[in-house]
Amino acid sequence: MTNLIDAIDQRGLIRDSYVIEGIMPGECRSIFLDWALFEDHDMPQAERIKTLLAHYGPKNPDHPMTAVLHAALEDAAPPKRRGGRAGRVG
Structure with a gap:
């Protein structure tokens, strides 16, 4: 699994975010x-x-x-279809 993680996070950005003490959510969003x-x-x-x-x-x-x-992951979910006029007009 470690080799897969290294391939997915080649520059170690995600890995490093987990070891930075006191990291804030905004900093994590920026790193992500x-x-x-x-x-x-x-x-x-x-x-x-x-x-x-x-x-x-x-x-x-x-x-x-x-x-x-x-x-x-939640943001990546496909949008839900809206029916009726709201679906056509927006």
Whole structure:
């Protein structure tokens, strides 16, 4: 699993965020955005996030990066269809 984590987080941004003492949620969001925009990988991003959560989340359930990763998965969910006029007009 460590080799997969190293491949997903090649620059170690996510790994390092978990060892920075006193890191704040805003800093974690910034680190995550940097990771999401610049990490190049064949695996879909949602799968990479799930893998990172499976690796880091259980040992760090209250860490702000864990919360950021969970939020990223929620934001990545496909939009729900809205029917009727609201769906056509917006």
